Amino acid sequence: MKLSQLPLKNLTRRPGRTAALMLLTAFLALSVFGGSVVVDALRGGLASLEARLGADIIVMPAEAESKVSFKNLLLQGTAGAYYLDASALERVREVEGVGQAAPQTFLASLKADCCAVKVQIIGIDPATDFTVKPWIEQSYRRELQDMDVVVGCRVNADVGEDLRIYDLNTHVVARLAETGTGFDTAVYCNMATMNTLLKAAEDKGVTHRITSDGEEVVSAIYVKVAEGYDVGKVCNALNGHVRKATAVKAKSMLTGVADSLTGVSRTVALLIGAVWALAIVILLIAYAMMINERRREFAVLRLLGASRWRLGGLMLKEAALTSLGGGVLGVALAALLVFPFTTLIESSLGLPYLAPAPGRVLLLALATILATLLIGALASAWAAYRLSRSDPGNALREGA
Amino acid sequence: MKRLSIPAVIVLILALVVAIGSQTFLGACVHEDGSFGPCHWAARALLGEGCLAAALALLALFVEQARLGLYLASALNAVLGLLTPGTLIAICGMDTMRCRMVMKPAMTVLWVLMLAAAAAGCAMEYRRAKRG
Amino acid sequence: MWGFVMILRAENLSKRYMRKSGQGNNFYAVKGADLTLESGTVTVVTGRSGSGKTTLLHLLAGLLTPTEGKVWLDDSDLYALDDAQLSRLRNARIGVIPQGRSCVDTLTVLENALLPGTMYGGQADPDAALVWLAALGIESLAAARPAELSGGELRRVAIARALHQNPDVLLADEPTGDLDDENTQRVLRLFRDQAKAHHKIVLLVSHDAEAAAYADRIYRMDGGILKSD
Numbered sequence: 001m002k003l004s005q006l007p008l009k010n011l012t013r014r015p016g017r018t019a020a021l022m023l024l025t026a027f028l029a030l031s032v033f034g035g036s037v038v039v040d041a042l043r044g045g046l047a048s049l050e051a052r053l054g055a056d057i058i059v060m061p062a063e064a065e066s067k068v069s070f071k072n073l074l075l076q077g078t079a080g081a082y083y084l085d086a087s088a089l090e091r092v093r094e095v096e097g098v099g100q101a102a103p104q105t106f107l108a109s110l111k112a113d114c115c116a117v118k119v120q121i122i123g124i125d126p127a128t129d130f131t132v133k134p135w136i137e138q139s140y141r142r143e144l145q146d147m148d149v150v151v152g153c154r155v156n157a158d159v160g161e162d163l164r165i166y167d168l169n170t171h172v173v174a175r176l177a178e179t180g181t182g183f184d185t186a187v188y189c190n191m192a193t194m195n196t197l198l199k200a201a202e203d204k205g206v207t208h209r210i211t212s213d214g215e216e217v218v219s220a221i222y223v224k225v226a227e228g229y230d231v232g233k234v235c236n237a238l239n240g241h242v243r244k245a246t247a248v249k250a251k252s253m254l255t256g257v258a259d260s261l262t263g264v265s266r267t268v269a270l271l272i273g274a275v276w277a278l279a280i281v282i283l284l285i286a287y288a289m290m291i292n293e294r295r296r297e298f299a300v301l302r303l304l305g306a307s308r309w310r311l312g313g314l315m316l317k318e319a320a321l322t323s324l325g326g327g328v329l330g331v332a333l334a335a336l337l338v339f340p341f342t343t344l345i346e347s348s349l350g351l352p353y354l355a356p357a358p359g360r361v362l363l364l365a366l367a368t369i370l371a372t373l374l375i376g377a378l379a380s381a382w383a384a385y386r387l388s389r390s391d392p393g394n395a396l397r398e399g400a
Numbered sequence: 401m402k403r404l405s406i407p408a409v410i411v412l413i414l415a416l417v418v419a420i421g422s423q424t425f426l427g428a429c430v431h432e433d434g435s436f437g438p439c440h441w442a443a444r445a446l447l448g449e450g451c452l453a454a455a456l457a458l459l460a461l462f463v464e465q466a467r468l469g470l471y472l473a474s475a476l477n478a479v480l481g482l483l484t485p486g487t488l489i490a491i492c493g494m495d496t497m498r499c500r501m502v503m504k505p506a507m508t509v510l511w512v513l514m515l516a517a518a519a520a521g522c523a524m525e526y527r528r529a530k531r532g
Numbered sequence: 533m534w535g536f537v538m539i540l541r542a543e544n545l546s547k548r549y550m551r552k553s554g555q556g557n558n559f560y561a562v563k564g565a566d567l568t569l570e571s572g573t574v575t576v577v578t579g580r581s582g583s584g585k586t587t588l589l590h591l592l593a594g595l596l597t598p599t600e601g602k603v604w605l606d607d608s609d610l611y612a613l614d615d616a617q618l619s620r621l622r623n624a625r626i627g628v629i630p631q632g633r634s635c636v637d638t639l640t641v642l643e644n645a646l647l648p649g650t651m652y653g654g655q656a657d658p659d660a661a662l663v664w665l666a667a668l669g670i671e672s673l674a675a676a677r678p679a680e681l682s683g684g685e686l687r688r689v690a691i692a693r694a695l696h697q698n699p700d701v702l703l704a705d706e707p708t709g710d711l712d713d714e715n716t717q718r719v720l721r722l723f724r725d726q727a728k729a730h731h732k733i734v735l736l737v738s739h740d741a742e743a744a745a746y747a748d749r750i751y752r753m754d755g756g757i758l759k760s761d
Contacts, residue, residue: 001643003650006636013638013677300634303595304648304697305623307616336512340505347501393596396630397586 003310007318017290018322024286025326025372026333028279033368034334035272037356038345039265040364045180045352046261050254054131055102055222056231059092059238059247060084083217084245091242092221097229098238102129103218105194107201119155120186121165123194131222132188140174144190150174154184163187166200180346180354223247261351280375287319287379291387298387299395312384316377323376327369335365405460405467407521411474412457414514418481418507419450426506428491428499439499442489446507449481453514460521468529471521478515482508538571538606538700540592540733545601547587561587565601565758567751571700574727574734576743578761579753585737586631586705588753592735593628593703594618605701623651627694629704634690635678641665641689642674648697664692667722669715683710691719695726701733702726708740720746 011018061084083105092101105123124132126144136150144150149170151157162169170189178184189197198217225234231249238247291298301311338345339355346353356364387395421427428439453474460470485491485504492499545565550558562584569575579585590596592603594610603610605625610618622628627648635644645661665671668688678686687710694702702723708716720736724746727734736743744750750761 001639001646001650001656003647003653006639009643010638296633297636300630300636301647302619303593303622303628303630303634304693305619305651307619309616310619310651336509340508341501343501344505391590391596393587393590393593396590396595396632396634 003314007314007321010318011321021286021290021322022326022329024279024283025323025376026330028275028283028375029327029330029368029372030334031275032272032371033331033365034338035268036364036368037334037338037361039268040356040360041180041353042261042265042349042351044354044356046258048179048354049181049257049352054134055250056225057223057235057238057247058250058253059088059221059223059242059245060219062244062246083219084221086218088242088245089218089221092223092238095234095237095241097226097234098223099226100128100130100224102131102222103191104132104220104222105191105198105217106219107194107197119165120182121194121197122186122188123191124188125191130224135176136174136188139176144173144188144193146190146192147171147196148173148189148193150176150188152176152184152186153178155187165197166204168197168200178354179352181352257351264349264351283375284379284382287383288386291315291380291383295387295395299392302392303396308388312381312388315380315384319376319380320373323373324369327372330372331365331368403464405521405524407471407517407524408457408460408467410517411514411521412454412461414510414517415450415453415457418510419447419454421506421510422446422450422503426503428503429497437492437499438490439485439492439497439503442485442491442499443503445484445489446481449477449484453477453481468522468525471518471525474518475515475522478511478518482511482515538733539604540569540701541604542567542592543602543604545588545591545603546599547591547596548599560756562591562758563756567758569701569733569735571731571733572727573748574724574736574746575749575751576747577735577737577751577753577758578739578744580739583753584756585753588758589628589703589705589735589737593626594622595628620652623648625700627697627699627702629690629694629702629707631705631709633678633686635686637678640675640677641670641681644678644689645693645696648693661692661696664696668692668718684712684715687711688715688719691722695722699732701735703735705737706739707736708738708743716740716742
């Protein structure tokens, strides 16, 4: 037997006591790690949403109840089928200060092959587009041909497969990286493909508006303001110049999202803080009680010749092992809860949610375990210090 | 008085949640027209595996001599359960579908916990057997 | 046969405690004790319970800082040493058998007996420890845990542990308290043998009349005052 084995023996041969302390620590680690991952994912979601949007102003049909339905598209991938005449694009381009203007057309699909799923189909104009194209180019560098589609990462279709939309076969040529937004459940195609699909939808009597005389329609026009122009002024000018349409500053559209995001992040952070404070107090009390109960045991070790430092080291090692076990357990449990349920968390929060990369998850896990280790060490060091202020002789007399 | 084996109790509770949950609050969606998707059959398989897990746990509670074997069987059954939705039996394609959003992750959590409990039971029984 | 004499010496040793309530704000548990213990002798301190015997033993063992006075083991002034030095000295030279339970619950009987030897990285010698357990009639309990043992058995584990520690000084607080007659004789013989054959300083605190029969010198504690009998 070696003295260094004593802490481990103390732990394994008193499983009840060890389990209680470990579970307490695990609860702390679970809430901290789980909360951090969620907050991190929300931040990532907002950043990717901002990057995705890339436009200063969005012009959409007036009846689209602009903000509400557009936000739905951003977050949940659902949007009403409202359309502007393609002539609106010309009107937009006429306004002074408009640098780039890119049209997009939205169409909701019927059921996909398997379950009752609606996919948002977004037609883009590859010639003018500056919002989606850079993103598509990350995974597909060639020009989109007719009946080619690029799918969001959450659409269940593999590259090379055919995706049936309104009884038409489209060809999946690429799959996009995850954004954590509604764009993940969208399918992208060029305007020609879009018109074919719109026709097919009309034939089935699905769309509200029939395209008139083969004229193209658009759902939204993304505007980048030319350098030197004020976004607000251009926005006002667009509202005056383009009929039946509303121009909205992208920033103000995102402000709502960012605000609720800040709200959720703050709530989660507050909860984490409360759990921390509570757990630290409970752990301190638990360690103090445990060590008080074991005063006699520690006094015996002193009697056999353990110095204060040596005894403190043994206590610290025991606490560190407990915290480490509890921390790892808590992180594992949190991972088991947070990662499989990513989609559920995202849809119930209704906010862009982009799960952090594995490296970052690992970092958060390590930080959490380190923090629990530190608290365990602090709690036991504090208890050891209090213990060392009294002569062992005093403890030996108690409860002899 | 029989020695109470705590892992068996944990496995039993989790198994009941799997069996009942897969048919109710954690179950797959029914299409509006009343037809079944593949998720429905995955949920049926989960019902069977959940019942089997519960039966194994009950046996482990009462047949002390067979505990090690029953825990091993529970662990293997948990692996089967883990693979059922998605791998062995297809479930809905879209991430936002109920079976993919709720059923599969919930089952993953339940089966992983059951696997851990059964493994702990194995370790305990093995140690006890070795000690004689 | 022994060319030198080891000495444990107490000089005007006092321990004052503060009372938490009552009029007399403080009282002396031990007052002005002078005591010299030499190797090769068995000293017994008797007295009623509450007379300060245990306090005296703790003071002599370096476990309780005295209010006044000094304790010397040969040339070392125990309470002038720092904690690390005192702990090391106690581990090497002073074996204490305290009252009551004194086993680590999570270790087996044998591991408890080996504990002092491992304190500073020494090599544990289970065979030697087993010899002492056998001498005290508890070798069959070597693998048992303290919770399974009776009071008398625990007491003998503590004695075996102190003997296996092989210190220069043995300080035992009511070592025969929980023992039957046969074991009382066995333990007292062992202590006497330690003093006579192994040239150790042995101090027994006991109100057992049997112990006095094995003593070279007897002291009596009464209200904190140590008197030669």
